Amino acid sequence: MAGDLFEQINNAVLDLQAADHQGVQRPLRQLSKLLEHPDLEEINQVLTEGVDVDAFLQASEQANNGFGELKWPDDAREDLALRLLIVRKLGEPDSGFAFQFSHAYYAGSSSKIIAGFHGMNRSLIMPFVRDYKAYVLSQGDNQPRLVRPTSRxxxxxxxxxxxxxxxxxxxxxxxxxxxxxxxxxxxxxxxxxxxxxxxxxxxxxxxxxxxxxxxxxxxxxxxxxxxxxxxxxxxxxxxxxxxxxxxxxxxxxxxxxxxxxxxxxxxxxxxxxxxxxxxxxxxxxxxxxxxxxxxxxx
Structure with a gap:
């Protein structure tokens, strides 16, 4: 059964938007998994070539003493690639990255855990999904589908x-x-x-x-x-x-x-x-x- 890949991505974002602090990991893992789908592999390789997300995060942390503002590049491709790599990294199981990252850069003055996740969803993930979809669809007549592998x-x-x-x-x-x-x-x-x-x-x-x-x-x-x-x-x-x-x-x-x-x-x-x-x-x-x-x- 084939389903529209971006529809599934949007559903994960909606689930994250509605989640409490105990329910955010599931939509984050689902979103990360969808972004690593084989239908997107070639496009993602081209987009992220030469982009070092760990170096970007380290530079942002040093510049802001671990809190505040991410130092996004001016180059549009590199900016989108970094957002892709970060969103995929958010779904890593049991790494603690999602909590640390959302709290450091998107919680604002709130001490509530969920505030960071919701702020990250509004400011990072939702705009990323919009821009990423536009980028993918601009690469020729490409309509990614969730095609079920032909399992025996x-x-x-x-x-x-x-x-x-x-x-x-x-x-x-x-x-x-x-x-x-x-x-x-x-x-x-x-x-x-x-x-x-x-x-x-x-x-x-x-x-x-x-x-x-x-x-x-x-x-x-x-x-x-x-x-x-x-x-x-x-x-x-x-x-x-x-x-x-x-x-x-x-x-x-x-x-x-x-x-x-x-x-x-x-x-x-x-x-x-x-x-x-x-x-x-x-x-x-x-x-x-x-x-x-x-x-x-x-």
């Missing part, structure tokens, strides 16, 4: 049907993909949703809709076979995270398909194995390379 990992969402789960996992392994099954991953003290998030760096998700539960509407009298609630939750999660085109639901047996998910691709997991070719086509449509000889032999 495939997350398998499943219920209680272990046979279906193992069949799909073996097929994916045979054709050169790495199946990710949640219960096989270490917990590390995390909740289930935290484990899902930690292993969501995948290129595709296969969701197994199997008749593990039964249910009915309040006024109905007959029970209907349904997928488990966790399966439907994770189905929605991966639609939002990957995009509908990177999610394929395999339905085994008689299962009620929720009307809200009618727009996603779902296939019958037939006993003859025709689902393998159909799943292969869905994977190929997302840019994956498929060895059809392996698919036919699987």
């Amino acid at each position: 990992k495939v997350f398998i969402v499943h219920g209680h049907d272990g046979e279906a789960r193992e069949t799909v996992a073996r097929f994916l392994s045979t054709i050169g993909f790495e199946p990710i099954i949640l219960h096989e991953q270490p917990n590390k003290g995390r909740t289930v949703i935290e484990k899902v998030e930690a292993h969501s760096d995948v290129g595709f998700a296969v969701v197994l809709l199997t008749p593990d539960d039964v249910g009915r509407a309040k006024n109905d009298t007959e029970l209907e076979p349904r997928a488990r609630q966790n399966v439907l939750l994770e189905l929605g999660y991966f639609i939002a995270n990957l995009g509908r085109e990177r999610v394929c639901a395999l339905k085994r047996g008689e299962v009620l398909i929720p009307s809200d998910f009618a727009g996603i691709v779902w296939e019958d997991m037939d006993g003859a194995g025709g689902w393998k070719s159909r799943l292969g086509r869905e994977l190929e449509a997302t840019g994956q390379v498929i060895d059809w000889n392996k698919v036919m032999r699987a």
